[in-house]
Amino acid sequence: MPELGASVPDAESERDPLGEFGDTLREECGVFGIYGHENASAVVALGLHALQHRGQEAAGIVSFDGLVFHSERRQGLVGDNFSDRATIERLRGRAAIGHTRYSTTGGTVLRNVQPLFAELASGGLAVAHNGNLTNALSIRRELVSEGAITQSTSDTEVILHLAARSRKPRIIERFVDALQRIEGAYAIVALTNKKLIGARDPLGIRPLVLGELDGRYILASETCALDIIGARFVRDIENGEVVVISEKGIESMRFAEKQPMRPCIFEYIYFARPDSVVNGKSVYGIRKNIGQELAREAPAEADIVIPVPDSGVPAALGYAQETGLPFEMGIIRNHYVGRTFIQPTQTVRELGVRMKHSANRAAVEGKRIVMVDDSLVRGTTSIKIVRMMREAGAREVHFRIASPPITHPDFYGIDTPEREKLLAATYDLEGMRDYIGADSLAFLSIPGLYRAMGEEGRNEACPQFTDHCFTGEYPTGLTDLKIAGERRLALLAEAD
Template sequence: MIDRLMSHAAASTDAFNFDLDGDTLREECGVFGIFGHPEASAIVALGLHALQHRGQEAAGIVSFDGSVFHSERRPGLVGDSFSDGDTIARLKGRAAIGHVRYSTTGGTILRNVQPLFAELASGGLAVAHNGNLTNALSIRRDLVRDGAITQSTSDTEVILHLAARSRKPRIIERFIDALQAIQGAYAIVALTNKKLIGARDPLGIRPLVLGELDGRYMLASETCALDIIGARFVRDIENGEIVVISEEGIESIRFADAVPMRPCIFEYIYFARPDSVVNGKSVYGVRKAIGRELAREAAVTADIVVPVPDSGVPAALGFSQETGIPFEMGIIRNHYVGRTFIQPTQSVRELGVRMKHSANRAAIEGKSIVLVDDSLVRGTTSVKIVRMMREAGAAEVHFRIASPPITYPDFYGIDTPEREKLLAATHDLEAMRKYIGADSLAFLSIPGLYRAMGEEARNAACPQYTDHCFTGDYPTGLTDLSIAGPKRFAMLAEAD
């Protein structure tokens, strides 16, 4: 939890560097695990491939063959590291867990790549984690003062240390002790020499599901990871629940008091894959409903509706269907640009090369367009989008954001800037419109968002979702924030 600057540097306005992904919110990680399958590591690799959108910096798999744990952790994409037979062959065993990690602004630190593994007195324990622990800094400080030696800067390692220091005899009891000491948002998969363990934080902020394939059970961040291997969705792991999968079957243990669930609303707006079902709701369906609500609240006379790819597509479809304005792909994304490419000379740079996104001039020239995007963070990329549309001949550019204004930073596993760098926290609507250069700008309201989620209204006394980025209503304690202060905490907090 300690090696990342939460604030990304503002994206360059150089056309060569133009990337619509440069100023978006980022989910940090995805997890997958399976128990009792003869091709466990191959199944995990496929599951991680389906979860690649949740993290592209690194991937790792740990397996257990009945006597020895095997680990492979690599920087880069899942397909680059786990597609060859030799790597999978080294990951022997009928049980395995895996992890994909989001790409941060700094270089990959291999020691932070998960799953993390440690030998405890009761045997080996591998842990992979999605989310962010909001008291990991204080716990780590106490552990180090007591003589603990840490091997990574990830908050996931805190869980291993806490389990190791527990005096309970059974590994599952040690694991529960660790969970009861931490706060924040998390979905965890863990592997011992006898069990696959899954756990979801007491509010269910981060998602975790249970699946089944040929009588073998698995855990995953999203249902799309089950679909890729033809597995059956069984159910969501409940908030505050531990699921233990072993040769004896499945055991459910509640480690926290039962409270109303508050899943992260951004899973529906942006993070989850559109074909996933999160807590019983189709992500694609929710995003189209968001677009329809946005159209009802902020309709405008225009010729076409254009999504900002790829995340703006379902909301733009909903907006188009509600208004009757034709939907057009006015921005084309090149999916085949890798992380590195030829470094151009200045003369080539001046040609205005756009590597990953370009305007579909034939669709937008002379048209009044409605641009639909999922969120607005710093606004730097929105400036580029509007400029690109005008350069391609758009007569008018009306920007519509399929979420409320983001006015507060996140500390639960979403990469956000500090509050003073969030455009909506420092500018009113008209100032934001002028900044990005649009003819008009509108956001979805908070009531509209809740209507799209199928709720009559937001319950202020007990909100149905974790929505602090819009409301400032943080649902858990932020111990490290009070210790380090807002700026220091934002600099140190690395989500996993």
Template sequence: MSAVSASADAHDWDIDGDTLREECGVFGIYGHDDASAIVALGLHALQHRGQEAAGIVSYDDGVFHSERRQGLVGDNFSDRGTIERLAGRSAIGHVRYSTTGGTILRNVQPLFAELAGGGLSVAHNGNLTNALSIRRELVQDGAITQSTSDTEVILHLAARSRKPRIVERFIDALQRIEGAYAIVALTNKKLIGARDPMGIRPLVLGELDGRYILTSETCALDIIGARFIRDVENGEVIVISEEGIESIRFAEKRPMRPCIFEYIYFARPDSVVNGKSVYAVRKAIGRELAREAAPQADIVVPVPDSGVPAALGFAQEAGLPFEMGIIRNHYVGRTFIQPTQTVRELGVRMKHSANRAAIEGKRIVLVDDSLVRGTTSVKIVKMMRDAGAREVHFRIASPPITFPDFYGIDTPEREKLLAATHDLEGMRRYIGADSLAFLSIPGLYRAMGEDARDEACPQYTDHCFTGQYPTALTDLAIAGPKRLAMLAEAD
């Protein structure tokens, strides 16, 4: 029947098991009297980028202070005692969803090390595609590693650099690594930020009370009333100190290729990424999807929460009523893997339930942002039918995901991606919808404001749809996808 089995495994019955996941978010501020409290607030705004762990490192009068915890920011950094222990006028923070290394406390960032020139703490968003190769080289040369996070590789490379200044050592490390990253780092005198040479992962510069901030998204500036200054450029290092801001280019100038999934799924709708409103882009995506594949239907229903803006755009373009036909319970944590199939099915309903009054007897268009394994879509379609929907038409606000990611998005191996193993009709039968359609790649680029995709040099990192990876995949070439995943966990 299918390369993706319809039988239940741990992911099949977890509503969170069939979504794309980003690795993390970062935040740093320099020279503010309430540094750690501001970092905690910024991390609250970035919680959507990682819910498994959070950490803050501060610097105060010759001493670095660290608090790293598993769980949500609000559960760990809301009490006064914790913030008071993070003394100092400069601090960096991190929220994490693990794609490299397990969710254990020693992997929680920011990581810290004492270097010859002083302490260095690093927090990293993204994934290094040659971290495993460098780690093995370092270990063979006598290095002792404490985590399985690729972020530790950056600390080791900086420590081994022969450059005299920490900033120069940090840049030395950057010139050895490959992949996607946005980094904030803290020394005893400086806050440092860096964005990968392709600009795949986002990083922005802001200002509050005359003090500078580096963070993953503009929504983290908004929550504290800070002013957005600009995006950090691809291949740029920003150094913030008492002398002000210094910009250093560590990689040659080239066209930027930001991750297109920041617009489709990852970034918060109220963020502005590389000058584009995420909310406006998602509505435009919905409009393009309606132009391409609007069925005969009565209402449009978003799959909450990330499908909402696209569904709004779809409904407006198609001239159909927009209804909240699925209600999400925001007060439920990750679904526990329960011992029986019946109880596991009930666990899905803890997070999403059908609004029968809105959908009974209706021909509905379900709009979701993406389709990965397809297991969640199966549950959602069944939920709609059980609640009395007459027809269920599924519309996906992105092209089919046919290739895995290696830049910080937690995608399964290719054989577990539904669109890589099924044609369109096979996918429709698998999820049980009356019809199924995806946004086309040209439609996605039109929604992004482009006339067409530049095939020779694409404007965005879109390899999950096209297989065109923008950087070398050194570790993958050495180990292969399955072996790479095993080694990353074992190292």
């Protein structure tokens, strides 16, 4: 969703000076929390390291020492901000929550960095949120009209305001009251004077897991964050569930009626780390399955299979194994390219892909190659990579996409362009192939994707996953979008 109260920045120039936004989907956040551990903030910092892939713009930690809340929120990577002892020592206490951020609502400024904290009548409340609230702007306008003073442009702040205004006596009841007012996709960790709270949206669109370390409970976006600290995976938080962790142990309650879960299918295609297990499914295994399905659906007369690193690697492995073609690293990624020194000039944008991806001429020269990538959004990066392969001597370049065509934008926390800027929404297959300059182009079908997920097919009456980017079927209300559309129509009518 657009920033609350502001315009959307130009994706190419502001978000990605290297010009790679076009073929890269971004998710905004990872969350982590622990209760009752003597080194709580240090454990949270380690957990955030494992969740760095979910957001690289900013990170924050809030801890509670039994008397006072402590907060450190910084722009930049976790390792650049939470690796020194002095910072961790300032975050005193046996309970802490943390957040890694990639903004889809609210600009990249310090006031929007989470966790957000507020003093309520019943005590302090810190909140960290992964996802996107599709009625946040409407609620914010209502709150401001009633005299609320906002400090950020993040949709997460709406949760704090709703909890503060609730008339319920207990803070957990206030928190649940707030959850029942919001819509969209979210996984939330919150910290109070006495409790660590976790909540997952009614459809379970965004992931949240429960872990245990030395008898202390942990909440995290992915299981890879448990692995890095040697914690034990306990279970997934259920859709529509709130868990409350305190000195008394763990308590569970529902804030929404029980219904079939619909996790975001892009967690398996792209967002989650390959070594994570999401809702009982190995992400790495699913991505290899996707590659195998893609090979069966869209084979090519070729000599080698190469991935577009890093997210295309498992699918390319599956494709190679299914076809019997050799798997080669035809593109080498430079993981140490920074952004701060790059000026967003047109010249640098043209060189951007070469700074991050270099052709391995020895592997591709004279070869017919199958390139496997996880998705195709605008096509800008794909154009440059196809050109790079041809310049390295590839005889033919066959592009294979390990997901169906993205025809609709996301409003649940994935940073996608407007529909008219999505390549698959404006071109047919031949038009897209010609646009990126490949010899052939093919996408995984929706039935193929569901087969790779271990399903017989897509249940049209009640889909097993949130897959709106491919189908246009949005599983929740889109209140803010609807209101914005109505206002546009009203303005057009006035203009006529």
